[in-house]
Amino acid sequence: MTEAPRIFGQFYHISQGMTMTETGRRMISPFFVEEALDCLRRQGKSPKKVLAAIGLPARIEGPISAEGYGALWLAIAAEMDDEFFGMGGRPMRCGSFTLLCHCVLHAKTLDQGLRRALRFLNVVLEDPAGHVEIADGLAQIVLTDRADGRSAFAYRAYWILLHGIACWLVGRRIPLRMVDFRCAEPDHGADYRLFFGAPVRFSQAVSRLALDASVLKLPIARSEQALKQFLRNAPANILVRYRYDAGLAAAIRKRLRQVPPASWGAFDDLAAQMRMSPSTLRHRLQAEGRTYATIRDEIRRDLAVELLQTTTLGVGEIAARLGFSEPSAFHRAFRKWTAKSPAGFRRETATASGSR
Template sequence: MEKTITVPSGYVRYLLQQVDKHGFNLSELLDELGIDPREVEMRTEFSAVKFGQLYQRIMWNAQDESFGMVSGGRVPNGTFRMMCHAIIHCTTLERAIYRCNSFYEICRGTKVKPLLVRKGRYAKISFAPVSTVPEEEVRELLQNEAPEVVRTGLSMWHHFISWLIGTRLDLKAAYFMSEQPEDAYHYETLFQSEIKFDQHDNAIVFPARYLDYPIVQNDETLRGFLQTAPYQLIVMVDNDQTLTSQVVALIGKDFSRELPGSEEVAFKLNMSVSTLRRRLSEEETSYQKIKDECRKKAAVNYMDSPQLSINDVAALMGFDEPSAFFRSFKKWTGMTPGEYRKSDSYGQKYSLGTN
């Protein structure tokens, strides 16, 4: 049975602390999503799908897309969507990040924008003030910001960039201005790179060659990405550098839409269909096998969210008729959806990034 993708419960507890701090009704919020408070307190891991849904609801209730992230102000809902539309047709990652920088100069609420510096073999992305805000003000903001907020901000930029290019952005290092926390091992797991604390800046550093990578996403894949956001910005990005992992990234996590065919995937990877088939065969798989495995994994993850009915899951998986979903789920797992939710496998939690 597929393992449920999870995040540390500490992430959830911190987010809920912020909700309570801002005066929102915490009990009502958890009840709306069918989350038992004891599930957060007693478990060491929490479903990434449910965490994404929780985060999405909090941002909507707060009317602030920057909730729990570095911004210095309230960012209106819809801002991230418009930024994505502004950059999705950029030819390279470098152009996309520069356009992000320009977009943040004109959007309301934030005092902070991403800053890209390319120097020699490496490049760095850090936080910088928008032009109307004094540098000293943002520096003080970053120095006083909770370490969890900075970690979330850098992690989400890392994952967003990885999604744009269809493969994990392999980091050289991640730097933080804060002192080393007790849960420093979570930083290593999350960024999978050298981690340094007590630094003069908060930044991620990576090989500059990634900046020349093409943006492989398009309007269709963006639609699915936005439907499930911020889920893909939260979960661990796979460290796998194989062609299989790139194909998985291009398939995405929106299964309510028609998935791309092998011809479209091959085109985005700048290779012929025959080359795609040959290289996947060398990795002992095929495009159809990858697609089936992605659908199976998504179905199980959705099924592990009790607030979603089986019909809800069927719709999220793109099935017009629940009966068709029942047949497919049994083919994938050996159980019907109802049998799965009565089994010992239902709701099992595993470590961050497990696939």
């Protein structure tokens, strides 16, 4: 019997299908499913056959579980012999993701691991090509295209792979500060914003993913055995474990979003509300790589972006709504978050929307 192709560290058997379970929380938009199936159609292959092989109906009308989407990714990769849905300059042949993980496993820091991963993907895919730029406290992974650019789905797939590996290497979710897409906003752009849990902009000069530069110093200490376990569950574990809405930090974020920033209490008050001692809450947040201050900053940042994009409120009024004592403090914080002034960000967003 011919050995089945190894995909994302797993042996994929179409004849056996795959049993899927619901996450109960993290569901994948049907638009993302349809975009993945379109990749099959462009190569003249039958989506119905692939969907049937993993026990999904021929017509997907609602969200599916992360495990279901992971199974679909595996099935499409097997059918196309391409783990990047046929969207690169060259196919990412089955087994490439496993080799990529081995390539970065023994890096000493996340900085070294990311740069190795980008070199690997540049060689395998050829186009797009990625590199790291560091400025204004941000580490930006920038993608350049030889041709006219790609779909939002292609860039999203690239970010899923790269961000997922990075999070696994350091053992925690790495918060995203900004996600830019070179392409125009698709009809379901809201799904992209919800998926990343960070400010998302379309019609930009380049596609980029921005992280705090400080995370590049994080050490990597993963074993070969840990890698085997990671690969057994990929890519579904990337979609579930390192989502922005997982863990204690997500529960705190949800609690804080229910009240105005100006009414947020002190850390000890939060601990009491959550029936924990301050030391226990602090320790559990540290295990997720988070702090109360960073969670509050992220919410303020997201609210600031939303208010600047969707309202005509003055910068001073936005600053007050976000709980800043004065507009100058808001200006400093917003520059730290986005490397732009609030007014500059609003003008840029308005220009991009007008061009669309």
